[in-house]
Amino acid sequence: MRSPKDKTKKLYDHECDCGGWVGCSIRDRELIQVTKTDYVALEHVPIGVCGKCKAHYYHASVLAQAEELHRNGARREMHVPVGQYVQAG
Numbered sequence: 001m002r003s004p005k006d007k008t009k010k011l012y013d014h015e016c017d018c019g020g021w022v023g024c025s026i027r028d029r030e031l032i033q034v035t036k037t038d039y040v041a042l043e044h045v046p047i048g049v050c051g052k053c054k055a056h057y058y059h060a061s062v063l064a065q066a067e068e069l070h071r072n073g074a075r076r077e078m079h080v081p082v083g084q085y086v087q088a089g
Helices: 004-011 060-072
Strands: 021-033 039-050
Touching: 021 060, 039 060
Parallel strands: none
Antiparallel strands: 021 039
16 A cells, blocks of 8 residues: 555656656745745645756645635745845946
8 A cells, every 4th residue: 555655756757848757855845826926835845846957846736735825824924035136246
């Protein structure tokens, strides 16, 4: 019998559009864009990452959780400073 972790890894086991291979990576924290200007952070989330071009792939269940978190609010929030890059010298 497969563990849930094995099942999750299988979701990302496919070829990327660039010809590379997408493997599963578990991220401690991943920012996912849910609207044009809003992001949510999911912790310990499985994502697919292409070994060649580094493209990220999210399973529909991950996106559904991100959208639900955005709609219903989070258990906690983190504030991220935002600034504009100024080229030196």
